[in-house]
Amino acid sequence: MNDLTRRVLVTGGSGDIGGAICAALARDGWQVIVHAHANRDRAADVVSRIREAGGAAEVAAFDLTDAVATRAAIDELLQAAPVHALVHNAGVHDDAPLAGMGEEQWRRVIDVSLHGFFHAVQPLLLPMARAKFGRIVAVSSVAATLGNRGQVNYAAAKSALHGAVKSLAREMASRGITANVVAPGIIAGRLTETLFTPDQIKAMIPAGRTGTPAEVAAAAAFLCSDAASYVNGQVLGVNGGMA
Numbered sequence: 001m002n003d004l005t006r007r008v009l010v011t012g013g014s015g016d017i018g019g020a021i022c023a024a025l026a027r028d029g030w031q032v033i034v035h036a037h038a039n040r041d042r043a044a045d046v047v048s049r050i051r052e053a054g055g056a057a058e059v060a061a062f063d064l065t066d067a068v069a070t071r072a073a074i075d076e077l078l079q080a081a082p083v084h085a086l087v088h089n090a091g092v093h094d095d096a097p098l099a100g101m102g103e104e105q106w107r108r109v110i111d112v113s114l115h116g117f118f119h120a121v122q123p124l125l126l127p128m129a130r131a132k133f134g135r136i137v138a139v140s141s142v143a144a145t146l147g148n149r150g151q152v153n154y155a156a157a158k159s160a161l162h163g164a165v166k167s168l169a170r171e172m173a174s175r176g177i178t179a180n181v182v183a184p185g186i187i188a189g190r191l192t193e194t195l196f197t198p199d200q201i202k203a204m205i206p207a208g209r210t211g212t213p214a215e216v217a218a219a220a221a222f223l224c225s226d227a228a229s230y231v232n233g234q235v236l237g238v239n240g241g242m243a
Contacts, residue, residue, distance in 0.1 A: 008033065012089040019046045021216070023053075025087075025224060035062070088120055131176075135223065137223045142243050165179045188212055
């Protein structure tokens with residue numbers, strides 16, 4: 001299949017990591033569908049930067065937690081052209097110790113990361129199977145492996161993705177579809193720049209620094225590439241040695 005014909009949907013494509021993933025895939029020749037929900041303007045900025053660099057991109061705005069809306073949006077995308085890959089990067093934090101966590105905090109984080117994964121992936125699988133080509137990449141977190149205080153909901157959602165992806169890989173491998181996880185550690189960006197001091201970073205991360213969105217994007221782009229056609233059901237940590 002010619003790379004120029006490939007389309008990829010990146011959920012949560014408007015954030016630091018999502019935007020970097022979109023840009024990396026566009027540089028590799030993918031036509032990128034930048035998903036957003038609340039941050040449509042940021043998604044439009046990602047699309048503009050990709051187009052200015054000579055790539056192809058468009059915005060798709062829908063609520064991943066709404067099964068009906070997500071199915072309708074993906075059906076519309078499929079009517080326009082095949083979607084050959086999905087990078088499920090969407091996720092939210094709503095931190096609190098479990099003893100003080102409200103049910104809505106628990107449900108919201110699970111809904112976006114885990115239910116959103118099902119809502120986005122499931123409609124794409126049979127079209128991918130018919131094409132005998134597909135790439136599924138879920139963006140998880142080092143918290144899924146190590147746990148993190150105040151993030152029982154987040155760690156639960158992300159670790160559940162590991163099991164889902166490993167099972168999906170077994171189900172779809174014979175149809176030319178791979179499913180893998182990228183699990184970042186502490187990555188520089190809007191969400192982390194005020195959370196840790198330099199001394200804390202050095203104490204937590206063997207590499208002595210935070211990662212960059214581009215380093216996560218490189219891993220996701222590799223897993224979407226032909227070079228990773230025999231990489232399936234794997235969790236690829238991008239965490240500077242934390243786990």
